[in-house]
Amino acid sequence: MIAELGHAALWLAAALAGLQVVFALLRGQAGAAALPAIRAIAGAQALLALLAFAALLHLFWVTDLSVALVATHSHGDKLPFYKLAAAWGNHEGSMLLWVLLLSGFGALMARFARALEPAVMRGALGMQGALALGFYAFLLLSSNPFARLDPPALEGRGLNPLLQDPGLVFHPPTLYVGYVGLSVAFSLAIGAMLGGRVDAALARAMRPWVLLSWTFLTAGILGGSYWAYYELGWGGYWFWDPVENASLLPWLAATALLHSVSVLAAREALRAWTMALALIGFAMSMLGTFLVRSGLLTSVHAFAVDPERGTFILVLMALYVGGALALFGARIAQVREGAPFAPASREGALVANNLLLSVILALVLFGTFYPLVAEAFGASISVGPPYFNLVAGPLALLLVALLFVGPLLSWKRQFRPLSKGAALAGCGALAMLVATIALGWSMSLLERLGLALGAGLVIASLVPLLTRKPWRAPAPVWGMVLAHLGVGLLTVGIASESAFTKERLAIVQPGDQASVGPWLVEFRAAVPVAGPNWTAIEADLLASRGAGAARLAPQQRLFNQPATSTSESALLTRWDGQLYATVGQGSAAEGWQLRLWWKPFVTFIWAGGLLIALGGLVSLVGRIVRALREARPARASARYREQRSW
Amino acid sequence: MTAAPKTQRLLLVILAIAALAGAALLALWGLQGRAAYFVTPSEIAAGRVEPGVPLRLGGMVSAGSIAPVGDGNSFRFRLEDETATTTVRYRGILPDLFVEGSGAVAEGRLLANGEFAADRILAKHDENYMPPELAERAERATAETVAAP
Numbered sequence: 173m174i175a176e177l178g179h180a181a182l183w184l185a186a187a188l189a190g191l192q193v194v195f196a197l198l199r200g201q202a203g204a205a206a207l208p209a210i211r212a213i214a215g216a217q218a219l220l221a222l223l224a225f226a227a228l229l230h231l232f233w234v235t236d237l238s239v240a241l242v243a244t245h246s247h248g249d250k251l252p253f254y255k256l257a258a259a260w261g262n263h264e265g266s267m268l269l270w271v272l273l274l275s276g277f278g279a280l281m282a283r284f285a286r287a288l289e290p291a292v293m294r295g296a297l298g299m300q301g302a303l304a305l306g307f308y309a310f311l312l313l314s315s316n317p318f319a320r321l322d323p324p325a326l327e328g329r330g331l332n333p334l335l336q337d338p339g340l341v342f343h344p345p346t347l348y349v350g351y352v353g354l355s356v357a358f359s360l361a362i363g364a365m366l367g368g369r370v371d372a373a374l375a376r377a378m379r380p381w382v383l384l385s386w387t388f389l390t391a392g393i394l395g396g397s398y399w400a401y402y403e404l405g406w407g408g409y410w411f412w413d414p415v416e417n418a419s420l421l422p423w424l425a426a427t428a429l430l431h432s433v434s435v436l437a438a439r440e441a442l443r444a445w446t447m448a449l450a451l452i453g454f455a456m457s458m459l460g461t462f463l464v465r466s467g468l469l470t471s472v473h474a475f476a477v478d479p480e481r482g483t484f485i486l487v488l489m490a491l492y493v494g495g496a497l498a499l500f501g502a503r504i505a506q507v508r509e510g511a512p513f514a515p516a517s518r519e520g521a522l523v524a525n526n527l528l529l530s531v532i533l534a535l536v537l538f539g540t541f542y543p544l545v546a547e548a549f550g551a552s553i554s555v556g557p558p559y560f561n562l563v564a565g566p567l568a569l570l571l572v573a574l575l576f577v578g579p580l581l582s583w584k585r586q587f588r589p590l591s592k593g594a595a596l597a598g599c600g601a602l603a604m605l606v607a608t609i610a611l612g613w614s615m616s617l618l619e620r621l622g623l624a625l626g627a628g629l630v631i632a633s634l635v636p637l638l639t640r641k642p643w644r645a646p647a648p649v650w651g652m653v654l655a656h657l658g659v660g661l662l663t664v665g666i667a668s669e670s671a672f673t674k675e676r677l678a679i680v681q682p683g684d685q686a687s688v689g690p691w692l693v694e695f696r697a698a699v700p701v702a703g704p705n706w707t708a709i710e711a712d713l714l715a716s717r718g719a720g721a722a723r724l725a726p727q728q729r730l731f732n733q734p735a736t737s738t739s740e741s742a743l744l745t746r747w748d749g750q751l752y753a754t755v756g757q758g759s760a761a762e763g764w765q766l767r768l769w770w771k772p773f774v775t776f777i778w779a780g781g782l783l784i785a786l787g788g789l790v791s792l793v794g795r796i797v798r799a800l801r802e803a804r805p806a807r808a809s810a811r812y813r814e815q816r817s818w
Numbered sequence: 819m820t821a822a823p824k825t826q827r828l829l830l831v832i833l834a835i836a837a838l839a840g841a842a843l844l845a846l847w848g849l850q851g852r853a854a855y856f857v858t859p860s861e862i863a864a865g866r867v868e869p870g871v872p873l874r875l876g877g878m879v880s881a882g883s884i885a886p887v888g889d890g891n892s893f894r895f896r897l898e899d900e901t902a903t904t905t906v907r908y909r910g911i912l913p914d915l916f917v918e919g920s921g922a923v924a925e926g927r928l929l930a931n932g933e934f935a936a937d938r939i940l941a942k943h944d945e946n947y948m949p950p951e952l953a954e955r956a957e958r959a960t961a962e963t964v965a966a967p
Contacts, residue, residue, distance in 0.1 A: 189877045405911075406938060445830070468907050512826045527833060531841040554856035555849065558872050563848040677910055679890045739911070756911030765891060 175239050178227025179318040182268075185220035185275065188213050189301045192278075196298020205292050210297045211282040215221070217304065218279035221272045227319055230266060232259040238324035241317050249705055250311070255398030259339045263316035263465060263481070270461065271307040273352035277381075278304060281356050285377050288360075289369050296356075296363030303355055306488045314484050347392030347419060351457040353385025354422060356455035357429060361447045362496060365503040370443045378450065380795055382433055386426040389787030393419050394462035394781035405613045405754045407673075407769045409777065412560040413501035417540045420458030425453040428529040431522045439583060441512075441519055444504050445526065451496045456533075458489040481483065487632060487744035513583075515645060521578035528571045535563045565618050572625045573662050575656055576601075576632045593635030603630025615671035623668030629660030647794020654786025659779040665776030672772040679763040689718045689750055698755075698764055706731045708740070711755040711764060715744055726755045750774050861927060863902035869928045875904060875936075876923045884918060897934075899931065908936040 190215045195206045228241075232255055237243045245262045248254060259265045278300035285293065311317065357378050364374045395421065401409040410416060429449040435442045451524040462485040513519040539555045576597050605624035608615065617621075633656035637645055645653075676688035682693040687693070696712040706729045713724040744751040749772040758766030856874045857867050867873070877897030884895040892909045896919075906924050916922055916939055924936035 335941065442830075443833075444827075452893070523833070527837045528835070531837050531844075534838060534841045535845050535848070538841075539848075542849070556855035556872070556874065559848045559854070563844050677891050739913075754911060762890060767911050 173228050174227050175318040175320065178224045178231075178610060179316065179650055181220045181224040181227065182308060182318075185217050185224065186312060187802060188217040188220065188303060189305040189308060189786050192217065193298050193305060196294050196301065199523065203294065204290060207294055210294060214275070214278045214282040214297055214301065216348050217301070218272075218382070219637055221275040224265060225268055227273045228265060229256055230258060231318075232265075237326070238321055239301040240319045243325035251794070253338075253341065260344050260544070262341050264311070265314045266348070267307070267311055267315050267368050268347055269318050269345065270352060271304060271350055272313060274300070274304045274307055274355055276402045277352055277356050278359075279379070281359070285360070285381075287538060288363075288377050289367055291367035292360070292363040292369050292374065294363070295366035296359040298361040299359040300355065303359065303492065310484050310488060312506075315483055317406070329480075331642045335405060337399065338702075339395065339403065343392060343395045343399055344387050350385045350387075350389030350392050350426075351419075353381055353395050354426060354454040354457050356381040356385075357450040358496070361450035362499065364412055365447060365499055366506075368449060368503070368506065369610070372437050372440050373445065375433045379430075379433050379437060379800075381427060382430050382450075382453075383792040384796070386423070386430050387785055387792060389419070389423045390604065390781065390785040390788060393423060393748075394778070394785065397781075398778060398796065402741050402743060403738075405741045407675075407752050409669075409769070409774075409803055412539075412557045414540050415464050417536055418463040420529065421451060421537060421540075422456040422460055424529050424533040424536070425449060425456045425673060428533070429453050429528045431525050433530075437520050437784050439513065439519055442523070442526075443507050447500060447504070447507070449526075451493070451500060452533075453495075455493045456537075458492065460711070462489055475768060481580030499758040501636055515712075516581065518578070518581045518583045519740065521581050521594060525571065525572055525578060528567055528574065530656075532564050532567050532571075532709075535567070536560065537567045539563070560616075567778060569621050569625055569663075570616070572629050575629050575659065579633075579636055579652060585596070591635070591639075592636065594632060597628045597632030597635070600631040604628070615667075619667045619671040624669060626660050626663030626665075629663065633657040633660055647797070649793045651794065652788040652791075653787070653790025654790060655784045658783030658785075658787060660780070661783065662780030665773050665778075667781055668773035669771050669777065673771040673774075676768040679787060680766050684763075686766060687770060688751070688768040691768075691770055692716050693766075694754070695766060696763070698758070698760070701727070703729075705801070710756070711753070711766065713753055713766075715751055716755075724751070724753050726753045728755055729759070744774065748773060856923075857900040859897055859904040860898045860899050862904050862932070862934070867928050869930050870916075872927055872952045873914075874923050874925050875906070875928075875934050876921070877904065879916065879918045879920060879922050884912075896921065904932075904934050906934045906936050908939055910937075910939070913939055 192210055195210045197214065198206045200288065232241050232246055233252075235242060235246055235255065241262060241264050241424075245265075246258045253421070260269045266714070274816055279298060279772050282297055285296070288296075324687050333476050338775050360374065360378050360381075365371050382722045386502065396416070397409045400411070400416075403409075429446065432442050432449055433445045436446045449811050462482060465481055465485060509646050523780040539559050543554050552652055579592050601624045604627040605620065608620050608623055633653055636649055674689040676686055678684070678686040680686060682695060682697050685692055685694045693716045694715055694716075699710045708727040710725050710727045713726070714721050716722075720742050724742040724744055727740040728737060729740055730737045741752060741754045744753075749770060752769040752771060754767045758764030823931060841858070856876060859877050861937050862875070863868055875897060877899050878895035879896045880903060884893060886892070887894050887907070892907065894905060894907055896903045896905050898904075906926075908924065908926075923940040924934060925938040925940065926934060926936035
C-alpha cells in the first residue's frame, strides 16, 4: 500500500511539474497572472516528492521485502542507522533523492527569490519544472524505486559492506544538495535570458544559491575523500577516478561562478560569462550523475552498471544543455556590454581566476571523457593520475599564487602599489622555498612550490582582516578569508603528504615492533571480535612517539550478509599528521601482515577543506542575515502603508 | 588603461579562446606517452608497452599462481587474458577480494625483464566487479574465438 502511495505521489508530482511548465509558457495577460499559481504548484510538487521519498524511507525502515529495491539492498538484521541510509545507497533511491532535491529547490526558489522581475521568475520556475519533469520521467520509466517483487523475497540481499559506514549517511545527500543546488543558478540564468534582464539584481538573487551548493559540494567532496581514505585502506585520498572527477567538475564550475557572480553583482561586468558559467555548472552536475550512474568508465568506486539508464540521462542532458546553449547563443548578443575595468583590479584578478578554473575544468573534463570518445572510434585508451597531476598541478599552483594579490586589489582601480601584506606573503613563500632547499629535503619541484606557495597563502589570506578591525569585517569578508586560508592549508597538506609520507610493511608476531617515521608501533595481539553483522580479527597495536602511547585497532572484517570481507583501517590523528594502520592476512604460526603509514600534515588537507566549506557557510549566513535585516524595515513600512490606506 | 567597452569584451573573448587553446595543447602534451594507462598482458607480450611508465595492468589472476616470496610480505602471481600471461610482483597487503580466477587490476610499472612491479592492487567494492575495459575485451575475444573456426 505504502509503495503504491509513493508511486502515485511520484506520478502526481510529475503531472504538476508538467503543469508548472505549461503555466510558465503562458504569454500576455494570462502569463502575468500565472506567477502566483506557478509558485503554488512548485510548492505542491515538492511536497508530493517529499511524500514519495518518505514512503521509500518507510519501506526500508520496515524492510518490506515485497518491494524489489528493498529486497536487493536491505536486510532485516541491519542496524537502524543503515536501514534508512540504504534507501539512497542504490541507484533508484539516490535518483529519487535527486528529484526530491530538484523539486525542493524549485519550491525554495519560488518562496525566497522574490526580488526579480516576474518575467524572469516565470522563466526560471518553468525551467526548474522542466528539469524536474525530465527526472521524474527517468524515475518512472526506467528506474521505478517502488516496483513490487512477486513473490516477495524471503530475505534481503544486504547492503554492500563498504557502504555500511557513517559515510553513506552523510556523503551522498551532501553531495546531491550541492549538485542539485546548481540547478537554481541554471534556471535563473535561463529565466534571465528569456526575460532579457541580465543585471546585478539577478547576480544578487543567484549568489546565495551558488554559495549554498558550493558549500555543500565542498563538504561532500571532502567527506567522500575522507571516506575513501579510511575505507579503501590504500592510504590515498584522491585517485583522479572518474567518479571523483564527476564531483570535481561541478565544483570547479561552481567556484568560478561564485567569483564571477560577485563581479556581476558589484560591477555589472562579466554578464555573458556569468550566464555561461551558470549553465555549465548544472550541466557538469548532470554529466557527473550520468558518469556515476552509467558506469561507463572504470572506477574504484564502481556502482551498479546499466548502460540503458546511462543513455536516458545522456538524452535528458543533451536536451537541457543543448537547449540552454542554443538560447544562450540566440540571446547573448542582446545582453548589454558590462562595465569596463582595468587589468590590475579586483575584476581583472577574478577574470584570471575564472580563466584558470575553466582551463582546469576543461583539462579534467577532457581527461575523464577522452577514453569514452576514443572508444567510440575503436581505440582503447585510458587516462590516469600521471596525466591529471601533470596538467592540473601547475595550474592549481598558479591559482594559489594569484590568491596572494587578488583579494588585496580594489574594484575598478587601475593600479595601486603592492600592499605590505602581499609583500609579506611573498617573503613567507620565498623563505619556505629557501628552507626546503637549505634543509636538503628531496622532493619534486611541484611539491616544493606547493609548500612555498601554500605557506605564503596562509599569510596572504589573513591580510584582508588585518587592514581593518577584524571584528568589524563583514561576514562575507570573513568567509573569503577562511576559504582562502583553507586553500593555503590544503596546498601545504597535499605537498607535505606527497613529499614526506613514510610507509612500512612488516610481518609481525605478538610482541614485535615496527617503526615508521617518528613512530614505534608494537603489535600486542590479534584478537577476534564480533559486531552486529560481522566478525573480525583485530590487531591490538600500541603506537608511541617519545612520551605517551596510543592504541590503534585495525581490523579484517567478515560480513555475513552478503559474505564479504573488508579491511578496516585505524587512524591515529595528531595535529601534525596521521598514523594510518591496516592489517592483512595472517595466522598465529606465520605472523600477520601489517601496513603502516605516517603522513605528516595530512591533517592540513582535512582542516583546509573544512575551512573552505566553513568560509562558504559564514558568507552564506552573513548574507542571509543581512537580507533579512534589510527586508524587515521594508516590510514594516509596507505594512504601515497598508494600514494607512485602510 | 581602461579599455573601451567594445574592445574589452573582444579582449575577454580572445583571452578565453587563447586559454582554451592553451588547455588543448597542454592536454595533448600531457597525454604524450600517458594515453595507454590501461594495458593487458597480450599488449605486453606484443611489446607494445614501454617499461618504467606508470600504468594499470588488468587481467584474470591465473589459477594456482599466487605465491608468497621471501619474508611473506611480497607476492608473485600471474595475470592472464585470452592469449598471454604477465608475472606480477607485489609487496603489500593483498586486497580482500583478490582471488585466483577472478579479475584484478595492478597499478605499477613494467620492468625491463618483462615482469610487472605493482604498487597497488585493485580488486574491491563488489564481488562481481570487473573493470568495463576488461569485460569488453573478454567479450570481444570470446566473440573472435567463436568466429575463428
